Amino acid sequence: MNMFIKKIFIIATVFLLSACSSSDDSGDTTSVTNVSVNDVTLTAGASSVVANGSDKVAFRAQVTDATGAGISGISVQFMQTIGTITAPDSDSDTSIEVVSTDDNGYAQIFLTSASNIGSSTVTANANGFVATASVDFV
Numbered sequence: 001m002n003m004f005i006k007k008i009f010i011i012a013t014v015f016l017l018s019a020c021s022s023s024d025d026s027g028d029t030t031s032v033t034n035v036s037v038n039d040v041t042l043t044a045g046a047s048s049v050v051a052n053g054s055d056k057v058a059f060r061a062q063v064t065d066a067t068g069a070g071i072s073g074i075s076v077q078f079m080q081t082i083g084t085i086t087a088p089d090s091d092s093d094t095s096i097e098v099v100s101t102d103d104n105g106y107a108q109i110f111l112t113s114a115s116n117i118g119s120s121t122v123t124a125n126a127n128g129f130v131a132t133a134s135v136d137f138v
Contacts, residue, residue, distance in 0.1 A: 036065045037063055037064075037126055037127040037129050038066040038129075039064045040062070040063050040064075040076070040124055040125075040129040040131040041061065041064075042059060042123075042124045043059070043061075043062075044057060044058075044059050044134065045057050045059065046135060047135060048135060048137070048138045049113045049135060049136075049137060049138070050137070051113050051117045051118070051138060052115060053113060053114060053115035055113045056086075056111065056113070057110070057111050057113075058108055058111075059110075059111055061076050061101075061106065061107045061108070061126065061131060062105050062106050062107075063105045063107070064105055070101065070106065071101060072101050072103045072104070074100065074101045074126050074127065075100055076098065076099055076101060076107040076124050076125065076126045077097075077124070078107075078122060078124055078125075079095065079096050079123045080095065080111055080121065081120050082119070082120035082137065083111050083112050083114045083137070085097050085109045085110065085112070086109060086112065087099050087109055088109070088110070093112055097109050109122075117138060118136075118137050119135070120134065120135055120137065122135070
C-alpha cells in the first residue's frame with residue numbers, strides 16, 4: 001500500500017509541474033509561476049523598542065531577482081515570534097500578514113511590542129525564500 005501512495009504522489013507531482021508551464025507557437029516553454037525571485041532581505045527599523053504593548057517598529061523586506069533588481073507584485077508572508085504585526089493599510093494586529101511588494105520590490109509591516117521583555121524574530125517568506133530579523137523588547 002505504501003508503494004501505491006508513492007506512485008500516486010509522483011504522478012500528481014508530475015501533473016502539477018506540467019500544469020505550471022505553457023507553450024507558445026515557437027515551442028518554447030514559459031513558466032507561469034514566478035521563478036525569478038533570487039533573494040529576500042529583511043531589515044528592522046530599530047534594534048529595540050519599549051515592551052509596553054503599544055510601541056511599533058517597521059520591518060521592510062526586499063525581494064530581488066538574480067541581477068539584484070527589486071521585483072514588484074510578489075506576495076511576502078510575514079510572521080513573528082512575540083508581539084503582533086500590522087500591514088501598512090490595515091488597522092488589525094495579527095500574527096501573520098501577507099503584503100505585496102511595491103515597484104521597487106519592498107514590502108513592509110509594523111511589529112507592535114509585547115508587554116513583556118523579550119526578543120521577537122520576524123520572518124519574511126517570498127516564494128520560499130526566507131529572511132529573518134529580530135528586535136528586543138526592553
